[in-house]
Amino acid sequence: MDNTLLQSRINFAEMKRAIFQLWVDNGIVSPTLEWEKHTASQLIETGRKAEQMTRELEQAMWDAVTAIEKEGMHGAVLEQHAVEVLEELKNRYQLYILTNNAYAAAEEALNETGIASYFDEIVAREQMTTLKPSPSGIHYIRSRKPDWPVSAWTMIGDSWIDGKAACDGQVAFIAYQGNEQDMERNGVVPRAYIRDLKELLTVLEMCEQG
Template sequence: MNRNFHRAIIFDMDNTLLQSRINFLEMKRAIFQTWVDNGICAPTLEWQDYTASQLIEIGRRSERMTSDLESDMWAAVTAIEKEGMHGAVLEAHAAEVLEKLHQSYRLFILTNNAYAAAQEALNETKIVHYFDEVVAREQMTTLKPHPSGINYILKQYPDLPVSAWTMIGDSWIDGKAAQDGHVRFVAYHGKREEMERQGVVPIAYMTDLRELLELEFGE
């Protein structure tokens, strides 16, 4: 899809547009246990203090990592994602807000989830057609909070300056990815204390997606 608009919005998916039931605690536990069982990290690691993506990167940087072990880890993560995404419902007012934004902006999804799981959830909730592109972990070299996904999207659209882009997300990892990718960030139901602790400075905090319709995005 090539929509000739001059501003663009990147949305996180889980708990920004969709109310998923992904058990992130169980996901982190599964990753941690896989690393411990294979000597990648010590059993004393305070794994609860890490995001799932940070735990994944610990393993990917280890000299002990093998392709089979990484495949096993991704299989466990994907199974938890699929279970949590099944039957996902939209955040309040998501469809009406996307319908209006779609008339003036290029819209994108950037998610740490697998592409297949993201597509299934977006199709199930009937909002997939609003997006120019869905970018998932397969398109990233490193998961959010790294800006790899932001960089990937911006490279696909060189006609748009960095100033034309804004990201919407609920977590500090979305905000960190946006900031390090040099795009503006809006926190939706974001925890202010956590944002500040991680050095994330949103241009706005919102608790209702309809507030996006009052915000001026980009140039």
């Protein structure tokens, strides 16, 4: 969702720093951990798996993360051509949002930008057992349509964690303005790289034609 449909201002560096500091203060990670080299979702899952984790501590983490998300999502604007592409896609496909953000933050941003109605469901972190790059969210969405073959699904995202979730969830992945080096470094091989959302329509048509 972020940087694929919406241009949000979520301060991920601040989010990672806040999570890291909370974990350090509670003895979950070492102060020498190079937190800058981890994604926010990796830092979150490190804490959630720790023996020292408590319900109260996890809630404190989610509270801090959600506050940063809401601040960054407020006033988000759409990526170029987002509405016209969604109009086309809605006529041909069922559309789902899959985001590591909280449901409330995602719903608010999608409503603010006027595109919430294009989606059959918003799948946020509350529906996942583990955040992306885990395929947990992919599995959840596929469970909504158990009779659909794996070939019926395609995920579009901007980051390697999106691509990794898609690959491990055994669905095709299209990278929008993705960093090719990050993709390769993490073993992600997109079906296609696109720089403009309008290219997505052509790529999907080509995929359908085999």
